[in-house]
Amino acid sequence: MSKEALVEVKNLKTYFYTEEGVVKAVDGVDYEIYPGETLGIVGESGCGKSVTSLSIMRLVESPPGRIEAGEINFKGTDLTKLSEKEMRKIRGNDISMIFQEPMTSLNPVYTVGDQIIEAITLHKGVKRKEARRQAIEMLQKVGIPLPEQRVDEYPHQLSGGMRQRVMIAMALSCDPQLLIADEPTTALDVTIQAQILELMNSLKESYGMAIMMITHDLGVIAEVSDRVAVMYAGKVVEYTDVDTLFDDPKHPYTWGLMNSIPKLDKDVDRLEAIPGSVPSPLNFPEGCKFNTRCPLAKGKCYDVEPPLEDTDGGHMVRCWRYEHLEEIKKRGERIYEDRGVQK
């Protein structure tokens, strides 16, 4: 891409120093987010996707957490080097975040209007009356009916989907350039999920902001992302645009994720499933981190960690044997054993 990146994460390492040892939650992550695009970050629980986003916001609890190395360049400034005070000006103003649980992300003792007004007055320095007018306008933009009335209601009077809309209104009230959405739809039911994603997509266009969408749901990724980073055990294992990823996954992990989802157009008797679970971050295996679960792992995979390699035209894969996977795919075979998961 020729455009200049809005956010450039370079070799980010965030470690947690616990009593049992050092947890390398994020261990050398690189990616870029361009203005106006949506970057999807997908991975299992504990793969470090949330910690990556918290690192950008500098919200990693310290101690025990620490950004050990790397740069986070936001419009040319390295966020890891800013003071807490400078960071506060960026949070909510340039970079906003919405969280997973709309039920708990709003303070129960204030009206939703109060909370949006707080966000506006914090950064824009406008009078309360003007802030209230803007809050009502925001509520209208995120599709809340009767905003003049809803603005004075308390969070418990709203449904989950409504609250997530309020959260989005709050996050967008200061026109951020980057919106980090940490599993924004996980806690919502499916019909509401679709509405929220649609809303985010349309707001992205009208505001021209970039979105970093963190999720474990490949469906959400397919819906909203332009490019995708697949994370596993604190590292990016595959990084490409969304169509390539779904058409031609090159990492055995991504391949496994894709085939564990039922498809409407393909009739398979049994779904594939990746055996086991993510290894404990306290003792990651030597070599490739995926070798404990990878059916293709052989020789070198157990000794040396593969680099994130550009296979063709920007499709980055962290695997020694992706070419071998290509052959298997051509033959139409499956790589994961049948583990009796019913379709």
Place this chain on the structure above:
Amino acid sequence: MEWKEILTRLIKNKLSLFGLIIILFFVLVAVFAPYLAPPRSPEDAYEIPRAGWQVEPQPPREGYLFGTAQGSYDIFYGMVWGTRTAFRIGVIVVGLSSLFGIIIGTLSAYYGGIIDEFFMRITDVFMSIPFLVAAMVLTTILGKGLDNVMIALVTFGWMGTARLMRSQVLEIKNEEFVQASIALGASDTRIIFKHIIANCIFPVLIQAFMRMGSMVITASALSFLGVGAPEGYADWGQMITFARDWILGGQGSALKYWYTVVIPGTAIMLFSLSWNLIGDAFRDILDPKLN
């Protein structure tokens, strides 16, 4: 929850309504004290007038509605003006000690680490000393008098609030809305005042209500033990002190001097009971599990 709603529920609950009525009664007595029992001179209104120089208490009679206590002190006058003292002790002691407790508890929990360790060890030291003994010793050191009693009660009365507040803040500070607020760029002070204290204050308020009563009892106990108000000062504890030698009655009648004990005793009991009733009702109203 809206204040209006809380108030309606307080009134609907029979027990708390009873508590409210008693407190309202005491408030009225305190406010209209100069009319109920006109002082001889406004400067020393808290000085209980004496009916004479008789040592033995005299039963209720014309002009002395509740009788006179040991040393011919007018019980009615002492009770009326003592109501003001009771409120003063309760409000000042509970207010100040709650304030200290809130500050210490919030700072400890919010910043954690060494600050938490420091404040909590101080709290432990203060808690390890028996309350009444500590208050007595401090009052004795500072000298007799109600102001010194209040200082002593505040000094040794903030720890419960501090611990309660600390546990509350520890719980609230990890809530997602606090994270969300940090993510919006709010500062520490803003988060503490706007998000944390507002969400933690109710249990502390309930505890404060409960302590209003017990603080007045403790102050009375100190007066009873002789380190509180100076002799003749209008204070309920003082009134009980007057009864100390006459509790057992005399001359074959155990109930001969009943008015010296029963009247101030009832007032103290009703006062602290009503605060407890309101505190209880508050807790029930604010407990989401009981709604």
